[in-house]
Amino acid sequence: MKNPVIVVGSGVAGLRAAIELLNNGFEVLLFSKREINYCNTDKAQGGIAVVLNESDSFEKHIEDTLKAGAGLCRRESVEVLVKEGPERVKELIEWGANFDKDKEGRLDFTKEAAHSVNRILHALGDATGHEIERTLIERLKRFDNVKLLENRTVARLLTKDNRAIGVLAFNTKEQKYETYFAKAVILATGGYAAIYKNTTNPEITTGDGIAAAFLSGAELEDMEFVQFHPTALKRYNAPQFLISESMRGEGAILVNDKGERFMEKYHRLKELAPRDVVARSIIFEMRERSIDKVYLDATKMGVEFLKKRFPTIYNECLKYGLDITKEAIPVAPAAHYTMGGIKSDIDGRTNIYGLFVAGETACNGVHGANRLASNSMLEGLVFGKRAADSAMEFAKDAEIERIDVDLSNIRRCNRQFLKKRIADLRETVFKKLGVVRRISEMEEILECSWALFLKQDGLYYCEEGIILRNISLLASAIAYSGISRKGSVGAHYCVDTPHAYENKEHITINIGKLQDEL
Structure with a gap:
């Protein structure tokens, strides 16, 4: 490729950015740390929050997001997210995304913690991320001016005179370094929740793009805001596994080792309090009772409902001898989402020329101090496209520059x-x-x-x-x-x-x- 734009990351934000570039005739080098579909997006269970329900409104979604963000959201970013979200989701549906529908054939909206109305779309019950990832990959395959570079870990952002000109990547298959130069660089490498021992993220989510940009002079913002999901599976013979917040939205309750419901001691919204409150409440309850887990009881939902609404969770738990239709699920908090990242404006621009960011890699103030549940998928779609728009504007007048990269030591x-x-x-x-x-x-x-x-x-x-x-x-x-x-x-x-x-x-x-x- 003669004049590519580099996109690092193959989750929802990276794929949406790449598709926008390709759709406008740009050449794209698309990097993935493992295979293209091995990412946070593909593992996401909960859903995507969007104003498409008649009982909903932009203002309600904006206010719910601002409230969850505890006074640190940037309203301009939130308004962009909410108001551009419906168009991005409709576009996704046109590309073949199959979201769940009710008996009348209408989109089926559910409710999650801290949302004031039902606005969460889901697919295959609790496999929304997988459906979104599948749809975007299928769309990407329609283009031939993209080169996919799998099994590459970004080691450094290459810069010249405070301009991003490429990346240094480590090829984990061939165990060698490779340099790539481009007109512009978009980082969408996800967050850094997997720097924690207990995490719901794939082990690859170690903030590689954020670290590489930081070392090259990019500003980081709000790095202290790490969201812990309250309910990750805690079982001696099983890997950590996210138990979706949607379960509490559907009526599952938290109980301690004595089977006593305890959330009412900590917040008036009980299990539907913001997830930072729920996570802290679980920690306090565990410390008070000297236990290492609590339990999420969904048994009253009924066998058929649980199997249909939460097939991924049901089948995954069953692998480890846990039938969630008959017994409560042992859970404990785990690092889940990072609100901090590379500081950017609403168009994905950073303090490094030619470097643009989107999704969990970016910090544009849309989540504030605490992300509202199911806003992350929408963020990837909305700001992935916006970052691509900015990169195209920059790249149209840019020339590819190269530097010598010292690999001698x-x-x-x-x-x-x-x-x-x-x-x-x-x-x-x-x-x-x-x-x-x-x-x-x-x-x-x-x-x-x-x-x-x-x-x-x-x-x-x-x-x-x-x-x-x-x-x-x-x-x-x-x-x-x-x-x-x-x-x-x-x-x-x-x-x-x-x-x-x-x-x-x-x-x-x-x-x-x-x-x-x-």
């Missing part, structure tokens, strides 16, 4: 040693930067993670080296931002400042600031 790897270090660090991150935080623990992990980053910074002949660098760097950014917050708000809850809500500023950092202060 790449370090050899002890992969088993690095894997152990990664596992240890992820466990520490979960303990000290989890649902409930303390200033002293954030200071401890900031000191150790930054020291590890300084030791780890460089290139390695293995993916583990890149991942360990990224986890240590992003843990430092989360801890620094959390300490700087000086109060608890939304998904950031510090026991030392539990009621200090006066700080409603966004915490913006860059690599130079960290280097100077640490």
